[in-house]
Amino acid sequence: EAQVTQNPxxxxxxxxxxxTVTCSQNMNHEYMSWYRQDPGLGLRQIYYSMxxxxxxxxxxxxxxxxxxxxxxxxPLILESPSPNQTxxxxxxxxxxxxxxxxxxxxxxxxxxxxxx
Amino acid sequence: SQQGEEDPxxxxxxxxxxxxxNCSYKTSINNLQWYRQNSGRGLVHLILIRSNEREKHSGRxxxxxxxxxxxxxxxxxxxRAADTASYFCATDALAGGTSYGxxxxxxxxxxxxxx
Numbered sequence: 001e002a003q004v005t006q007n008p009x010x011x012x013x014x015x016x017x018x019x020t021v022t023c024s025q026n027m028n029h030e031y032m033s034w035y036r037q038d039p040g041l042g043l044r045q046i047y048y049s050m051x052x053x054x055x056x057x058x059x060x061x062x063x064x065x066x067x068x069x070x071x072x073x074x075p076l077i078l079e080s081p082s083p084n085q086t087x088x089x090x091x092x093x094x095x096x097x098x099x100x101x102x103x104x105x106x107x108x109x110x111x112x113x114x115x116x
Numbered sequence: 117s118q119q120g121e122e123d124p125x126x127x128x129x130x131x132x133x134x135x136x137x138n139c140s141y142k143t144s145i146n147n148l149q150w151y152r153q154n155s156g157r158g159l160v161h162l163i164l165i166r167s168n169e170r171e172k173h174s175g176r177x178x179x180x181x182x183x184x185x186x187x188x189x190x191x192x193x194x195x196r197a198a199d200t201a202s203y204f205c206a207t208d209a210l211a212g213g214t215s216y217g218x219x220x221x222x223x224x225x226x227x228x229x230x231x
Contacts, residue, residue: 004158031217042204042223043159050217058218090158094217103208103217104149107158 002027006091006108013081014116021076021111023091031094031103032074033058034066036087043090049074081115088112122205126226135192137225139205146208148181149219150190153202162190195229202226
């Protein structure tokens with residue numbers, strides 16, 4: 001089954017404790033992206049990757065890191081989480097970050113993060 | 117304000133009625149997409165309309181695009197309780213005539229369909 005898998009689904013942590021949220025897709029998609037969703041603010045892009053070893057900042061990259069060592073995986077790293085990073089996070093992938101229908105995005109189920 | 121703003125923010129209707137949601141955006145686009153999100157879950161793609169298209173249908177969904185007004189609408193006909201969800205428009209903006217695949221999402225319309 002074609003899917004984007006995020007783990008964990010729920011995470012409670014404390015300020016300053018490094019964490020990683022994993023994202024994996026089995027559709028051989030080039031493009032992957034991380035979003036955060038906050039009430040009243042919609043979805044905002046954190047980082048994206050157009051292919052292996054190619055990553056770039058989205059609209060709200062501060063406090064986050066990503067890597068893309070393999071095509072299927074795109075982990076999100078919070079080196080020193082703070083309470084303002086409490087949010088619902090989504091990973092998404094698409095076939096190609098280009099024109100036409102190829103950039104329909106497929107989303108993971110989400111990771112709800114609470115930073116105390 | 118953000119690219120891709122939906123209106124209204126919330127819509128409450130009875131089963132069987134039609135639901136119309138609007139989206140406005142600011143820049144030239146390659147395409148515009150609509151997504152649905154059930155409470156707290158991942159978004160699911162509904163329909164994509166290209167910048168050179170004016171109307172598109174998919175089942176009970178009808179999407180229109182007016183590039184001169186930079187606006188789109190999503191119509192759900194004969195709504196059902198199961199259509200209760202948040203609906204987001206997302207724009208694939210052009211930069212120098214090129215799309216880089218980045219989708220910018222609006223804040224969404226919360227649709228509640230009462231049985």
